[in-house]
Structures are given as structure tokens and as C-alpha cells.
Amino acid sequence: MDDVLSEFGVSKDRLTPECNLALYRDGENTVLFDVGSGPDFMPSAGTIVDSLDALGLAPEDITHVVFTHAHPDHIWGLLDEFDDPLFYDATYMMGRQEWDYWWNPETVSTIGEARAAFAVGAKRRMEAIEDSVVLFDDGSEILPGIAAVSSPGHTPGHMGFEIRNGSNAALVVGDAIGNHHVAFQRPSWESGSDQDAALAVKTRQMLFDRLTSEDLTLIGFHLPDGGMGKVEPYRDGYRFIGI
Template identity: 60%
Template sequence: MDGNTFSRRTFLYSAACLGMLGTQSRIVRAELQLGSSARISTVSDGYLSLPPEMVFGSMPKEELEQLLNRNRVDATKYEPECNVALYRDGKNTVLFDVGAGPDFMPTSGKLLETVETIGLSPEDVSHVVFTHAHPDHIWGILDDFDDLLFPNATHHFGRKEWDYWWNPSTVDSIGEDRAAFAVGAKRRMAEIEDQVAFFDDGQEILPDIAARASFGHTPGHMAFEIRSGSESVMIVGDALGNPHVAFERPDWHSGTDQDPQTAAATRSLLLDQISREQMKIIGFHLPNGGIGRVEKTGSAYKFIGEPT
């Protein structure tokens, strides 16, 4: 890291600390111990503010209204948290996704503030593992000066997801409303091209961390199983994107999924495994830090958040 990068990073850190005064309770959202040496925390990248119809538009209106009322959800707004999972085992410091960075949405892109306020330097991150390449998950690899935020990290990408966003035809086929996603993803992927390690479904990408195909939200979306002895947790990214509809009616199609039919099948498979094996779950957009467990009730499921 050269002197110019250091001084720019120092400036960003100082500004971040000033911005985070009085907000420490929101920095680390939740934490769990896995085995004797590994810790998983979720740190906040802020939240998104989206039109509810973007998610719910294709769902049956009356049933949806009843479900949201039952869960005391305000249907006039949609503001999901953005929870970045941080895994530390004494040797590796791993981030699962990197948030939105400064160029996506003013309510998100807070990851630099959170990691440095808890005493973690971006240079300390040894690995970044991506679930997928939507803006709120990958655009944060660049800081305000377009420098790599985690310069010493190996960046792990599912081969299918990389190939999709790297393909020059994607920007023309993804749809006008998402064309900027494709342009933004490829620009950032070009910056990490020399620091990428590819993986496939079922592969152990790091000790105790294995990739699990969870296609649908994007063509190559990945979840990750982390196991230590009899304990396990599933990092689901956006495969389970909210704590109510996605769990009670995983078969309903969400407008945020690029392949809604495949995404619905993925949700059902993940929920069945997580509940059956009594795994913990970490969801990027699930509430109160995103860590919890899943209970099956008849043909539906329920997200039970961990106390924070």
C-alpha cells in the first residue's frame, strides 16, 4: 500500500469515526460462537430503501396483505437491513460480501465505518467471499477513491456467477432496469481479476467453509455451510431475502429474483435442510443482525432471530 492510499484511507477512517459516534450499538448486529475457536459476527452496511412493489408486485394481493398484517409489516415501505458476515478463526479473517460502497444508495455503504470502528483494519481481511454480484453485495470492494478496500484479501467467486457478470452480453440481456447492475459489477470485477479464486458447488473454499449452490436470485448465487464438529451455520445471502414471505410462502415469486421459479425452488430446499439439521442461519437482509434459526410449522417455516 503506497503513501497516497494510506493517507486517503486515514482520511476515510477519521470521517467514519466521527460519523459513528453514538451509534456503537448498531455496529455489530449479532454474534455467535462456532466450535472452540471460530466466531461469526454480522456488521452493518446500513439498509436499503426499495419500493415494496419491487418485491411483492407479482404476489397474490389478498393473501399477501393477510400475511404482512399477521407479521406486523408496514406494507408502505421496504427497508431491509444489510448484514455482512464476518468470520474469524484465529488464522483467517473472512468477509462474506462487502456491501454497497459509496455509489449505490445513501442508506447503505457503511461497511468501512463499521469494520474500522470495531478495530478491524481493511488490511487485516484475508479473504472476501461473494454470494453474488448485485450492487449491495459487491460494489463495496472499492472505496470513495476507487481503491480496493481490502487490498490484501483473496476474493472468492463462484465460477458460474463470475462467468455470468463477466459476459459482455449480460448488460444487453439482463433488462433495462438492471443494466447498471451489470456495468457496475463488471467494473469492480475487473479490479479484482488478479486476486480472484474461483470455486464450484460443494467445494470447500476454506477450512470448514463449503460452497452450496443456491441459484435463482442470480444465475450463480451461492450459500455457504460453515461447520465445526456438530455445530453448523448456513450463510444464505439473498436466497432468503426477508423474514416473513420468504419463510411462510417460499413458493411465491419475488420481483428481486432474476429467475423467480428457480429461486423459489432454492428457498424450499434451503429451508428444509436448515430446519431439519437445526442449523443456524445468517441472512444478508434478515432483521436484527440476520442471525437466527428456522422452525418448520406444517408446510411453512418461521425465522427465529437470535437475541442481540
Template identity: 60%
Template sequence: MLTRRHILTTAPLAAAATLLPARLWAGSTLTLGDVQIDTLSDGSLVLPGDFILGGMPQDEVAEIVARYGLPTDQLTPPCNVTLLRDGTRTVLLDVGSGPDFQPSAGKLAEAMDALGIGVEEVTHVLFTHGHPDHLWGLLDEFDEPVFPAAEFVMGQAEFDYWTDPDTVNSIGEARASFAVGAARRLAVIADTVRLVGDGEEVLPGITARLTPGHTPGHLAYEIGSAAAMVVGDAIGNHHVAFERPDWASGSDQDADMAATTRVALLERLAAEGMPMIGYHLPGGGIGRVEQAATGFRFSEM
């Protein structure tokens, strides 16, 4: 197994000419035999701290996040889109936010340009779940799929949830726009999307693993025979999610189920030493889970 880190820089000459800093795309590459996995930055989110930390024991939360150099009032998690290439297929796992969610996100097109990959080269898109920062980059300004040659794959339970007309009324006011946005985008691909279930080999060497709680039908994707796992938002940060995975998080739609899923997933990843790719984890998101004195810790690769 070979790992390496790279920094992609776009438009340095133009940036120098205007005295603006060049945009840097930090990512990681993981090579597994003939498979190359890159993480591409879609930018970052700007979230009120209580969106994730609300409801947790605040004294203990403050102590944990301070050790990571973070505040508790606002968090800016990165967004790592996974790109998998094996010489035949070019696969994206999630598509980022697009232009309609937050101005700090929706940068995937720039990251792909920096790597020299055109949207028409993408053969498959596998969705972990239907939240805006993972799904809303699906369509262009004309409501056409950004990746015109791609086959789209989503979990059956996740697709059913976001296309259910009752979801907008049951999801809660704070997330109602998530439901509206997901339903509109999924309607465009409803006749062609391939819907899959837990344990199904969605592509040769890629198996769907149901990891519910963050959303009802959230999927992780296992690559190879325990060679690596793309966990999406089943493990949503590198601090409290690792140190206290049993705590309920405000970012999860079913907090208790998500905590149960998170503990089981971290235990497996640590026991097997399996590399993982997390959507909101630092350094491009590729690393390993290590058992700690209490809970776990994320070790970048």
C-alpha cells in the first residue's frame, strides 16, 4: 500500500497578478493495487457550534475541542469528495454542495480542473446520503446533471426518504430546505438512478454498508476486501465523534441510532486497521482509527 500527500494549486499567475492568494486544494492519495483514491476539496462549511455540539455535556465538550484548537461557537469542517480511478472507471463518491448551499463550499469543479479531470470522464457517482453538501452539486444551472455520462447510485432507503412528500413536514423546520432541495434534484435522475441495499456490491470491488442515523439510509462504501472504507458522515468530525462516539450529536437526524452506528464502525475500523476516508475529516480525510485510553483518535495518513 502506497500513500502520499499532494497540494494542488490553481491559477497562481492570475493570483499573483491581482495580489490575491492562490487557491490551494489539500488532498490525499491512497493507492490500493490498481485503484487510486484521491480526495478533492469541495471547500468547507460554516456551522454554528451547537449544530454539532448542542446537547452534549458542555464542560467536557469545551475541553475536548480546545485540545484540537477549535472554538465551540462556530465550526468550519472541510468537505472531502472521494475520487476513485482504476484505469476503467472514474468514480465520485458524493458531488459536493454546488452553488446553492454555502458560499464557502461548492468548489468541486475547481478541484477537478486542478487535477485535469473533466466532468464527462466521470463514469459513476455513488451517494452516501442526501444532505446538501453531498448531493446539491448534482445539477447545473439548467437543472441538468453536471456529470452527463455518469451512472448514479444511491441507497434505496435514502432515496425513498428524500423523495417521500411527507419528509419536508417531518424533518423539522431547520432542515426543511434540505428536503425540498433533495427532492428537486433526485426527481431529475429518478428514472435512471440505480438503488442499492446493504451488503450489495454496487461496482466490482465496492460494497455498500448501511450506516444509518445521520440520515435514515446513509451508506458507507467498503473498497476491496476491507482495504478502505469511505464513511461519509457516519463519522462526522475528528474530535468528539472519535473521543466520545456514544454522545448524541445535533448534526444527526436520529442521534441515538447514529451514535450506535458510529461506535460499531469505529470499533471495526480500529480492530482491522482499515484505512478510512471521512467527508469532514482534516488533511483530506484519509487516515486510520486508533484505540485511545477513552474512545478513539483519528490518525492522518
């Protein structure tokens, strides 16, 4: 691993990746993929309102919030300072398997001590949208031009999304491809950040196969340069080319 990290100038002691939210607008819908962590998870995060403002948008302009999964840096930003949904006019959407996993009362006691707070925090936020959330399954066209792509391993029900407009297509991968160095150059290596590391390896390879064979644009949550780029075969793995 040392040779990969040194090639990318990544410290072995501390990793501070980008956290990129994807925003899609088709003239009718304004779709936000994940909501970030809010101010309660990391002191350097929780700037989503400012980021939207920079685009001339406010929370009420978001028509749909679509979750890849329910880890803190993807869902804890759901609530405002009054514990109400920040995007109060939006329709919330999550994969059925992911919802069921975090909603299950046994998850907090089986996920492991290090992640128990993840389960508590996810359930609290999901309760706020329980009566209005739309659940979907793999392959569903959840909105015009947006299809769900099952990508489990990082979490049991992790979802990616293919966004297609004519011949142009992109793949939102969330944390299924979690960094631009080891995950790309050693895609068969298991990662401790994944809840089912072996399954995550299979998912990662499936995504790389699609990204390269179909020449899809990649949108990754923890990738550099805003998270958008292309994937190219490189040595025994792949490399990320930002665009």
C-alpha cells in the first residue's frame, strides 16, 4: 500500500478526502444526491446551505433528495437546527434494503461498537421522513432519466444511480468507490470502511467494468476535483481522470 499512497502524496496517518454532493437539474426537477453530514459529525462539514447559495439555490428549491446510503456524512445533514427536515419541500427517496437495514432495531446492537452511533443517528433522521419517504429497488427508474443501480458492500443496501440524457450518461457511485488511490489501483483489496468488504470488492469491480466499457462519467462522493471524472485502465487496476 505504501507505494500507492506515496504516488498520490497521501499520508498513512490521516486521510481527509473531499465530500462531494451531486446536484442534478433537468428543467423540472432539482435532485440532490445525499445531504452531507450537517454540523454534528465533522467540524469541517455542514456547509450545504452555503454551497447551494453559491449556486443561487435555497433548500426549498430542492425537489428530491436521493440517498446512496445512510452513513453519517451522507444523511446527518437531513435535519436543521430545529430537528426538522432541512429540505422541507423535497421528496425523500432511499433504496428499500438500505432503509430496512437502518430501520431494524437490531442493527444498533449488531453493527459493532464503532458504528453504533451511525445506526442511532440514521434512525433518528429517518424517523423525521418516515411518513413521506419513497422506497425503491434495484433497476427502478426513480425519476425520469435516473435509474437505481444496486451497489452493496459499503452498506447492505448501498445504491448507485445512472443518470442518462440521450447518449450522455453518468454514474453516481456514493462510497462504493471510496477513494482515488487504493480503490482504483488495487480494486481487489478489501477495505475496513466497508461493512461487507468482500461484497464491496465485487461491487467495485462491477462498477469499474461499467464505467470503462460504457465510457460513463463517474461522480464519486470522496473523489478529488469535485468528484467528477472518467476511469481509465492503468497498470493492474484503474486511474481517475478528473474533468
